[in-house]
Amino acid sequence: MEELLPKVSVPDEGPVTAKRLFGLDKPLHFEIGFGSGEHMAARADMLPDHGFIGCEPYENGVAAALAHIDDFNGLGPLGNVRLHMGNALEVLERIPDGALSFVYLLHPDPWPKARHAKRRMMNDGPVHMIAAKLKPGGEFRFGTDHPVYLRHALMVMQRHRDQFMWMCNDADHFLNRPGGWPETRYEAKARGQGHEVWYFRYRRY
Numbered sequence: 001m002e003e004l005l006p007k008v009s010v011p012d013e014g015p016v017t018a019k020r021l022f023g024l025d026k027p028l029h030f031e032i033g034f035g036s037g038e039h040m041a042a043r044a045d046m047l048p049d050h051g052f053i054g055c056e057p058y059e060n061g062v063a064a065a066l067a068h069i070d071d072f073n074g075l076g077p078l079g080n081v082r083l084h085m086g087n088a089l090e091v092l093e094r095i096p097d098g099a100l101s102f103v104y105l106l107h108p109d110p111w112p113k114a115r116h117a118k119r120r121m122m123n124d125g126p127v128h129m130i131a132a133k134l135k136p137g138g139e140f141r142f143g144t145d146h147p148v149y150l151r152h153a154l155m156v157m158q159r160h161r162d163q164f165m166w167m168c169n170d171a172d173h174f175l176n177r178p179g180g181w182p183e184t185r186y187e188a189k190a191r192g193q194g195h196e197v198w199y200f201r202y203r204r205y
């Protein structure tokens with residue numbers, strides 16, 4: 001945390017661009033609440049020419065992600081990842097509109113009680129910002145195992161149907177994890193408990 005985090009942290013102020021973070025323009029991916037960072041690290045390993053920004057306020061998660069970045073599966077350091085230990089929306093709002101190729105929201109905290117629904121990341125404000133930051137043709141991936149959250153998310157995304165196309169032609173598309181979508185720790189835990197997991201891919205118009 002002391003040595004590596006300052007080197008890979010998103011700057012505290014100013015615009016957040018690929019050029020500023022990585023020295024050159026490249027496709028940018030943004031993960032909200034990466035947990036322990038295994039999905040982010042696996043995606044960064046798959047796409048070494050792309051830049052990844054991960055945000056997570058949970059300190060132990062950031063420490064685990066740093067370990068993945070420092071040495072991914074014994075393959076050495078990942079140079080294409082930057083982190084923010086804190087609220088993802090603070091960084092998202094500093095990204096220029098249309099700059100992101102991918103946004104990931106995987107197993108967000110469910111806040112299952114109706115009176116806490118406003119705290120869910122999947123709400124009109126954050127989804128509107130995600131839409132603004134994605135480029136046309138960019139992709140928003142959302143996964144959950146929580147039935148209450150699922151229903152809420154579908155209603156929110158229905159309200160944003162002029163901004164996103166749900167890439168789903170049959171049930172297989174949301175019942176099975178798509179290729180290029182590494183499993184997260186939380187997802188593995190949910191499956192271990194016998195939960196169904198649902199996968200959503202939305203294309204920005």
Ligand SMILES: C[S@@+](CC[C@H](N)C(=O)[O-])C[C@H]1O[C@@H](n2cnc3c(N)ncnc32)[C@H](O)[C@@H]1O
Pocket residue numbers: 032033034035036055056057058061086087088089106107108109184185186187
């Ligand atoms: C249930 S965990 C899922 C973690 C990981 N995505 C996974 O699938 O294993 C939800 C995570 O979202 C993080 N989180 C909650 N609010 C956040 C916010 N405003 N910005 C970034 N991360 C947030 C939490 O700290 C937590 O680690």
